Amino acid sequence: MEYHYTVSTRKSAEQVIKDLEENLKEIKFGVLWNFEIHKKLQEKGIVFDKKITVLEVCNPFEASKILEIEPMVSYFLPCKIVVNEEDAGTKVGMVKPTLMIKMIGNEELTEIAKEIEDKLVSAINKAVSD
Secondary structure: OEEEEEEOOOOOOOHHHHHHHHHHHHHOOOEEEEEEEHHHHOOOOOOOOOEEEEEHHHHHHHHHHHHHOOOHHHHHHEEEEEEEOOOEEEEEEEEEEEEHHOOOHHHHHHHHHHHHHHHHHHHHHHHHOO
16 A cells, blocks of 8 residues: 555646645634745755645644544644646645544544544535646
């Protein structure tokens, strides 16, 4: 089983990010931080031309529910969705929350993580569809 979920599209990274932000709002997730890795590296004087953006996303209600059960899950939060622009298009993906949460060994948390993962996969798929 893959540790990540990744899909490709011909859309630009900018368009995917815009669409993704709208889709996330529909499922009550917000973007806490939009970190453009390529720009940060360039600010530090490093030649890096590949556009990579990390969106840290969270649904506060889901986060609260999970943290009530196991505060150490805060190590995994917020969820990250990565948008990677390449010559042939854009890749969008994330580490699967279900695989990270399995390390805790709590079936209730695994079920919640599966619901969150399904919502995020749906938002990603909607964002990359043409």
